[in-house]
Amino acid sequence: xxxxxxxxxxxxxxxxxxxxMGALLLAGICATSVKVAAQDTSxxxxxAASDGxxxxxxxxxxxxxxxxxxxxxxxxxxPPVDPxxxxxxxxxxxxxxxxxxxxxxxxxxxxxxxxxxxxxxPDYAAxxxxxxxxxxxxxxxxxxxxxxxxxxxxxxxSLGGHPxxxxxxxxxxxxxxxxxxxxxxxxxxxxxxxxxxxxxxxxELSYHGDGHEPGNTFIYAPAQRVLMVVDLVFPGWMPWxxxxxxxxxxxxxxxxxxxxxxSWQILVGGHVARTGTHADVEVQSEFMRDVKQAAAMALxxxxxxxxxxxxxxxxxxxxxxxxxxxxxxxxxxxxxxxxSTRLAAFDVYVWDQCYAMEQSLRID
Numbered sequence: 481x482x483x484x485x486x487x488x489x490x491x492x493x494x495x496x497x498x499x500x501m502g503a504l505l506l507a508g509i510c511a512t513s514v515k516v517a518a519q520d521t522s523x524x525x526x527x528a529a530s531d532g533x534x535x536x537x538x539x540x541x542x543x544x545x546x547x548x549x550x551x552x553x554x555x556x557x558x559p560p561v562d563p564x565x566x567x568x569x570x571x572x573x574x575x576x577x578x579x580x581x582x583x584x585x586x587x588x589x590x591x592x593x594x595x596x597x598x599x600x601x602p603d604y605a606a607x608x609x610x611x612x613x614x615x616x617x618x619x620x621x622x623x624x625x626x627x628x629x630x631x632x633x634x635x636x637x638s639l640g641g642h643p644x645x646x647x648x649x650x651x652x653x654x655x656x657x658x659x660x661x662x663x664x665x666x667x668x669x670x671x672x673x674x675x676x677x678x679x680x681x682x683x684e685l686s687y688h689g690d691g692h693e694p695g696n697t698f699i700y701a702p703a704q705r706v707l708m709v710v711d712l713v714f715p716g717w718m719p720w721x722x723x724x725x726x727x728x729x730x731x732x733x734x735x736x737x738x739x740x741x742x743s744w745q746i747l748v749g750g751h752v753a754r755t756g757t758h759a760d761v762e763v764q765s766e767f768m769r770d771v772k773q774a775a776a777m778a779l780x781x782x783x784x785x786x787x788x789x790x791x792x793x794x795x796x797x798x799x800x801x802x803x804x805x806x807x808x809x810x811x812x813x814x815x816x817x818x819x820s821t822r823l824a825a826f827d828v829y830v831w832d833q834c835y836a837m838e839q840s841l842r843i844d
Contacts, residue, residue, distance in 0.1 A: 537820045539812055539827045549827055555716035555760075556824030558582065558753025567604050569611050570755070572746060573704040575681060579604070579611050582753045584632070587708060588612055589701065591679030594621030597639065598683075598699060598708060599750070602662070605635020622646065622676065624683065625666060626710040627696040628654040632750060637662040644668060646676060648687045650695030688738060691731035692724055700744065710750030712736055715760035717752050717824040718767075721832035729840040733768055740765050767819060771811070775837035778810035808834040 540546045561568045561582045570578040575590040586599035588608070595618050600608060612620070620640075625633050625647035636645070647655075647666035655663050668674075674685045684700040692711040699708040711724040712735055726732035739747070740761045747756035784803040785793050792798045811834035820826050 537816060537827065539816055539820070539830055541809075542831050546827070549825070550820060552824045553716070553821055555763075555822075556753070557716075561753075565607070565610070567607050567611055569614060572701070572706050572755075574701075576701050576704045576706060577611070577615065578748060578755065579608060580753070583751065585748055585750050585752075585755075586632075587699075587706075587748060588620075589678075589681060589683065590616045590618060591681045592618075593679055594618045596620075596622040596624060596676065596678060596683065597643070598624045599626050599632045599710070600635040600639055601632055602630070602635035602638075605638050608635075608639060622678065624676070624685065624699060625651050625697075626699065626708065626750065627651055627693055628658070628663070629693065629711070630658075630660065630663065632710055634660070634662050636664055646670075646674065646685070648685070648695040648697050650687075651697070652695075654693075654695060688735055689731055690728040691726060691735040693727045705743075705745035706748060707739070707742065707744035707746070708748040708750070709735070709739060713739060713747060713749045713756055713761055713764050714752055715747070715749060715754055715756035718826050718829045719764070719833070720751070721829045722836040723768075723833060726836075728844075729836060730844050733772075736761070736765055736768060763822070767823060770815060770818065771833050771837050772841070774811045774814035775807070775834055775841055777814065778807040778834075779838055779841060782807045782810060804835070804838065807838050811838065 537550055558580075559568060559570075561580070567579050567581050570580070572578055572587070577588050577590070579586050579588065581601075581604045584601035584603050586597070586601055586608070588598065588611075589596040590612075595612055595616065597608060597612075597620055600623065609620070612618075620643050623636060623639065623643040623645045625636075625645065627633075628647075628651045645664060645666045646668045649669040649671055652666045652669050655665055670685065670687070672687055676683045676685065682702060684702060686698045686700070687695070688698060690696075696710065696712075700706070701708075711720070712732065714720070714724075723729055723732050740758070747758075747761065749756055782803060785799045786806075788799065788802055792802075808831060812830050815830060815834070816826075819830075
């Protein structure tokens with residue numbers, strides 16, 4: 481984002497409320513509406529009502545200092561984590577347990593002779609044996625990787641022993657490239673599907689193509705009706721920036737729809753303070769449809785170079801920067817009235833989502 485566009489937005493003052501409620505597609509006016517200065521906002525981040533319009537939170541552009549983020553809605557809350565232990569253990573039924581520190585999530589499955597661990601986030605991986613010891617003295621015999629990213633499996637090397645490590649073949653390829661000793665290479669790989677059967681219990685692993693990243697695996701525990709898919713659905717929350725840095729945005733959208741249509745009872749998404757429900761997936765799916773529609777409308781109703789200094793029009797990079805900034809602004813303003821109070825951290829990542837969406841619509 482250019483320095484000029486940032487200054488233009490900040491000078492817009494309270495226009496974001498006006499544009500967000502009724503003038504979204506008026507060329508040249510709403511294109512520069514974003515955030516009132518931090519000192520002009522209420523503690524909750526919303527400007528006072530003006531010109532007869534109801535108050536609408538103004539959302540700071542990337543690089544603009546935020547005085548205070550929006551309050552978290554109740555849907556973002558989860559059970560507390562014991563600070564002394566540094567994790568929360570949740571019984572998911574039939575020997576399956578969730579471990580979370582309130583930010584990351586992993587699981588383990590206890591069977592008659594051992595334990596299968598699913599993911600080992602480095603933030604609390606050293607405490608996973610302690611959590612397992614609360615329910616069994618069985619050793620860790622297997623480790624399943626959801627995907628290759630270090631924030632979810634970078635603690636694998638600290639679990640000890642020599643478990644059988646299972647992952648989709650694309651995950652092994654990416655880990656071979658990384659050469660990270662904290663993420664030992666899988667010893668068993670699969671292409672499309674793999675069923676791990678241990679002591680009369682089962683985990684069904686399936687690969688649905690590139691979305692979040694190549695190799696990202698759906699992990700289903702049929703006896704417990706628990707589905708674990710990491711970095712796709714964030715119950716109660718805005719997805720992490722740029723749709724959780726999705727490698728393939730159309731693939732990401734398609735996989736969220738697959739999750740929405742599947743039969744399961746509890747969703748483990750790998751992040752946030754609680755597990756998910758079908759209602760959570762419906763909310764995220766609705767938000768994603770709205771982002772796509774808002775970005776498409778902004779692209780259709782924004783003209784390149786409109787309102788620019790004529791001296792800058794010979795600079796194609798500047799023309800494009802100005803154009804995309806105005807597209808993203810319209811997208812943000814369209815989404816804010818409906819979603820700013822429904823999804824936690826809406827104001828943190830809505831700009832990232834709009835930039836990623838317009839980019840995907842133009843080139844994917």
